[in-house]
Amino acid sequence: MSLEPRRGRAIVLMGVTGAGKTTVGRLLAERLAARFLEGDAFHPPANVAKMRAGIPLEDADRWPWLEAIRAELARALAAGETAVLACSALKRAYRDLLRRAGPELRFVHLRGPEALIAARLAERRGHYMPPSLLPSQLATLEDPSGEPDVVEVGIDRPPEAILEAILAALGEPPASARP
Numbered sequence: 001m002s003l004e005p006r007r008g009r010a011i012v013l014m015g016v017t018g019a020g021k022t023t024v025g026r027l028l029a030e031r032l033a034a035r036f037l038e039g040d041a042f043h044p045p046a047n048v049a050k051m052r053a054g055i056p057l058e059d060a061d062r063w064p065w066l067e068a069i070r071a072e073l074a075r076a077l078a079a080g081e082t083a084v085l086a087c088s089a090l091k092r093a094y095r096d097l098l099r100r101a102g103p104e105l106r107f108v109h110l111r112g113p114e115a116l117i118a119a120r121l122a123e124r125r126g127h128y129m130p131p132s133l134l135p136s137q138l139a140t141l142e143d144p145s146g147e148p149d150v151v152e153v154g155i156d157r158p159p160e161a162i163l164e165a166i167l168a169a170l171g172e173p174p175a176s177a178r179p
Contacts, residue, residue, distance in 0.1 A: 041086030
């Protein structure tokens with residue numbers, strides 16, 4: 001009798017800066033007993049310096065960063081882990097690269113009005129990504145609507161309510177139904 005290998009899964013919280021990927025991602029990881037991966041931690045120092053200076057990243061800056069993230073997701077999935085990743089994944093090509101980590105990967109697009117996101121960014125402290133880069137992120141974002149492994153969740157509510165909407169969209173039981 002052979003044992004089937006454990007199958008992991010990965011959930012990528014995607015969207016522009018200020019959408020709440022890290023805040024909600026940490027909550028989701030905790031709820032799912034998953035490992036949380038902060039996409040920003042995979043940026044090389046040159047990328048961080050560019051963003052800190054208010055210079056938008058280009059594809060050439062993003063590919064090595066995304067490849068490092070894909071490799072870590074692939075390791076997690078191969079080990080049977082559940083991982084939650086906060087990563088902008090703004091373009092379809094970026095999402096396609098991440099999809100190569102394995103079939104058990106889903107995206108949650110955190111979406112909201114520009115004014116709300118700008119207001120959040122204006123209040124954020126201690127992050128290298130300046131609010132001035134929001135327009136370039138919005139311009140880069142390729143709407144993932146219609147991609148079969150993407151669900152969209154609005155961010156115009158408190159983080160706990162966003163979490164519950166994500167769980168419902170992913171077919172997870174609500175908090176009240178968990179042991």
